[in-house]
Every structure is written in structure tokens, then in C-alpha cells.
Amino acid sequence: MTTSAAAAATSLVRPEIAALEGYVPGEQPQAGKWIKLNTNENPYAPSPAVARALAATAAGRTLAKYPDPLATAFRRRAAEVLGVEPDWIICGNGSDDLLTILVRTFVGEGQCLRMPYPSYILYRTLAGIQGAGCDEVHYRRDWALGDEFAAPRDDLRLAILANPNSPSGTLLPPERVAELADRLPCVFVVDEAYGDFADSDCLGIVKENPRVIVTRSFSKSYALAGLRFGFAVAQPALIEQMRKVKDSYNCDALAIAAATAAIDDQVWLADNRARIIATRTRLVEAMRRLGFVVTDSQANFVWCTHPERPHKPFYEALKAQGILIRYMNYAGWGDGLRITVGTDDEIDAFLAVMKTL
Numbered sequence: 001m002t003t004s005a006a007a008a009a010t011s012l013v014r015p016e017i018a019a020l021e022g023y024v025p026g027e028q029p030q031a032g033k034w035i036k037l038n039t040n041e042n043p044y045a046p047s048p049a050v051a052r053a054l055a056a057t058a059a060g061r062t063l064a065k066y067p068d069p070l071a072t073a074f075r076r077r078a079a080e081v082l083g084v085e086p087d088w089i090i091c092g093n094g095s096d097d098l099l100t101i102l103v104r105t106f107v108g109e110g111q112c113l114r115m116p117y118p119s120y121i122l123y124r125t126l127a128g129i130q131g132a133g134c135d136e137v138h139y140r141r142d143w144a145l146g147d148e149f150a151a152p153r154d155d156l157r158l159a160i161l162a163n164p165n166s167p168s169g170t171l172l173p174p175e176r177v178a179e180l181a182d183r184l185p186c187v188f189v190v191d192e193a194y195g196d197f198a199d200s201d202c203l204g205i206v207k208e209n210p211r212v213i214v215t216r217s218f219s220k221s222y223a224l225a226g227l228r229f230g231f232a233v234a235q236p237a238l239i240e241q242m243r244k245v246k247d248s249y250n251c252d253a254l255a256i257a258a259a260t261a262a263i264d265d266q267v268w269l270a271d272n273r274a275r276i277i278a279t280r281t282r283l284v285e286a287m288r289r290l291g292f293v294v295t296d297s298q299a300n301f302v303w304c305t306h307p308e309r310p311h312k313p314f315y316e317a318l319k320a321q322g323i324l325i326r327y328m329n330y331a332g333w334g335d336g337l338r339i340t341v342g343t344d345d346e347i348d349a350f351l352a353v354m355k356t357l
């Protein structure tokens with residue numbers, strides 16, 4: 001593309017879009033043999049019930065018709081698993097879709113979205129697309145979040161907290177989240193994309209507080225990143241407003257069938273979770289022995305910094321050996337390495353290279 005074409009396009013789009021740095025996801029190489037420890041996917045195959053549900057849905061005439069706009073079959077099953085009613089649940093094409101719906105529902109142009117820093121960079125992008133401002137509250141050095149996160153502000157419409165957080169993997173205890181929720185003057189989203197790996201979750205707060213929304217993803221704990229499915233839980237009055245904003249058919253029939261089968265197999269989830277946590281423990285201990293500072297992760301990845309060595313060369317040396325991890329550099333905070341918990345064999349291969357460095 002020529003620079004004049006780029007300049008012309010910039011003058012055609014909304015100024016908010018021209019000013020935006022688009023969200024850049026982690027590398028997803030489409031060829032070659034990589035050990036992928038960079039985007040927090042689950043290293044195992046999903047529940048076998050998923051393949052059966054997909055095959056049954058693909059046969060016959062189901063795909064000739066539009067899907068159920070409200071994914072009722074999924075919501076009924078999920079409601080039983082979570083101990084809520086189906087009208088407390090809204091589904092999305094991945095939880096990123098729900099985050100888009102949330103920002104569009106609650107934050108207008110010129111209003112403000114609050115988020116911690118460093119955290120999931122997509123929140124900032126969504127605020128930018130909406131023409132909204134973002135108020136980034138820095139974590140403390142120990143990844144605690146101060147009361148500034150709940151400070152009043154006239155234009156504040158929404159606060160989003162990833163819990164467990166990325167890149168740190170740390171968890172704010174539900175009692176602290178409830179405290180922040182009580183003080184915040186706006187809707188409060190707790191993004192539990194990694195919630196299934198953690199010791200506790202914030203679903204109980206949703207039942208107590210009509211302004212709290214929890215989102216969940218099938219991409220990590222259910223090993224379905226390629227499927228695109230997630231959901232949010234909130235009291236029905238908020239869900240009803242969010243339904244007006246979503247695309248009518250934001251979840252396709254295959255995704256609804258597969259996610260219903262996946263959430264139905266809680267035995268698979270418990271087994272997979274135990275396996276990932278066992279490997280995570282091993283990875284954390286090994287990295288600490290290599291001299292890294294590693295946070296206590298409640299997710300399927302670990303955040304490592306080294307007190308003396310620069311971080312980027314580790315990422316580069318691993319990449320040269322076919323192993324992808326995530327090098328993160330947060331302006332005003334610092335950098336580090338985020339490593340997804342892979343299979344035991346993948347983590348052994350990773351550690352073998354690390355030991356040579």
C-alpha cells in the first residue's frame with residue numbers, strides 16, 4: 001500500500017479509528033511445527049463429547065436454518081452447572097464478543113472505561129473504537145489493586161477487571177472484588193477467562209450485586225479456542241439490555257451444540273484442570289530454580305521476570321528453537337515473559353532450552 005493510499009484511508013475513517021493502534025494478538029503461525037506456549041490455549045484435545053455434538057449437528061438439516069438467537073439449550077445446561085437461572089446468561093462468539101457487547105451497551109462516546117494496568121490490552125482497544133476514554137489504574141508491585149480502582153468519577157460508566165489477571169496470573173480474592181464492586185459507581189465486569197483454573201470465582205457476587213457481570217470463555221479451560229464461544233452471567237435486567245446490542249445470530253449452531261456438550265462434561269473439565277495445575281506447579285518451581293521471579297499463578301500460564309537478565313533474548317532464543325512464548329513489554333511498568341502451561345513434554349522441551357541459556 002502506498003503512503004498516499006494510507007493517508008487517504010485515514011481521512012475517510014472516524015478520527016477515533018485513525019488514532020487507534022489495532023489490537024495485536026499473539027503469533028498464530030499457520031505452518032511449521034511449533035511448541036506454542038504464547039497464547040494460553042489448552043494443550044489437550046477437548047472432551048470427546050464435543051466431536052460427537054459437532055458431527056450430529058453437521059448431519060441433517062440443522063445448518064440450513066438460522067441458529068437459536070439466545071442459545072437456549074446451552075443456557076439451560078450452563079444454568080444448572082452454575083446454579084443460576086437461564087435468563088442470567090448471555091452467550092457470545094468468544095468472550096471477546098461479550099466484551100465488545102459490554103462496552104457498546106454501557107460506555108458512550110466521551111465517557112470512561114476503567115481497567116487495571118498491566119492487563120488485557122483489548123479493553124483499551126474497545127474503549128478507543130467506542131470513542132471513550134480509558135482510565136488505567138496501576139496494580140501495586142505485588143499485583144494488589146488499590147482503592148483508586150473504585151474512586152468515583154462523573155464520566156465513569158464501566159470497570160473491567162481480568163481475574164485471574166493476564167499477564168500476571170494473579171487473583172484478587174472475591175472478598176476484595178466484592179468490596180471494590182460495592183464502592184464502584186458503575187457496572188463492574190469481572191473477566192473470568194481463566195476462572196476455571198483458579199481457587200475461587202466471583203459468581204457469588206453477581207447474585208448479591210445487580211451491577212456486577214462475570215464473563216467466561218471456552219477458549220482456555222474447555223480447550224475450544226478455535227470454536228469461539230463464551231458467556232456472561234448477570235442479573236436478568238442487565239442481560240436484557242445487553243441482548244439489544246448483540247448481533248441476532250452471534251453464536252452459530254455448531255458452537256452452541258459443541259459448547260453445550262463441553263459444559264455437560266464436568267468430569268473432563270476437572271481432569272484437565274488437575275493436569276494443567278500439576279504441570280504449572282512443576283513449571284513454576286523449575287523457573288524459580290533458574291533464578292526467575294515467578295508470580296503465584298491461578299491461571300494456565302505463568303509470569304516470569306529475571307532480576308538481572310534482559311527478557312527479550314530468552315523469547316528470541318526459544319523462537320529460534322521452535323518454541324513460542326510471549327514477550328510482553330508494558331510502557332511505564334516493565335517487561336517479562338508469559339509462558340502458557342503446555343503438556344508435560346512441551347514444558348520439558350521448553351525447560352531443556354532454558355537451561356542452556
Ligand SMILES: *Cc1c(COP(=O)(O)O)cnc(C)c1O
Pocket residue numbers: 040093094095096097120162166191193216217218219225229230
Ligand atoms: C483469552 C482471553 C479472553 C478472550 O477469550 P475468547 O473467549 O477466546 O474471546 C478474554 N479475556 C482475557 C483476559 C483473556 O485472556
